[in-house]
Amino acid sequence: MDKNLAKFLQDIAVTAANAADSAGKAAMEKYDEVKTQRELARERAAQEDIFAGLGRMLYAMHMGAAGEHVATEEGEKTPQQVIDALLVKAEQAQQRIDMLAEKLNAEKEGPACPAGRQFGLKMMLVQALATSIDALAVGVSFAALEVNVLTSSGIIGITTALTCIVALIIGKRFGNALGEKATIIGGAVLILIGLKSLLL
Secondary structure, three states: OOHHHHHHHHHHHHHHHHHHHHHHHHHHHHHHHHHHHHHHHHHHHHHHHHHHHHHHHHHHHHHOOOOOOEEEOOEEEOHHHHHHHHHHHHHHHHHHHHHHHHHHHHHHHOOOOHHHOOOOHHHHHHHHHHHHHHHHHHHHHHOOOOOOHHHHHHHHHHHHHHHHHHHHHHHHHHHHHHOOHHHHHHHHHHHHHHHHHHHO
């Protein structure tokens, strides 16, 4: 066989192999993207169910129809314990949603430095809402207790502000080093708080 023809056929074979490899990688990337989108949709639906359950419980407490104990899959609990458990589940769901959304963006745009992510107004409002739902539950419980709302709100506000300042300092100093571990640590703290509310 002529050497030029053999080289030509070899080049065609290499080109075809590269094209097949690229097509396979593109198909796998598209499959991963669709899979992540489906997981994200499931997590958002699950979070909506959690918020719906939380709304029903808060409404029942407001109307005085909740009673002293509520039957759950884990046994009888007080309404406050049910609310605490739902808040923990909602926060955990939000963390999974954030992780899946970041993964989806990374799959579309390629790898990005976590420290370079844009923390815009939309993300700030979502995070503020997710971390303030427990304050709503506390406010509802205050209605059933004989407490000075202004004094209690002031103490809670000052404590929250100081905690946020300390967290910002820690995050600025150790955020880049911890990376995704920071999210895991935050989730672990929330789980411990939920267990304390349920068991103690």
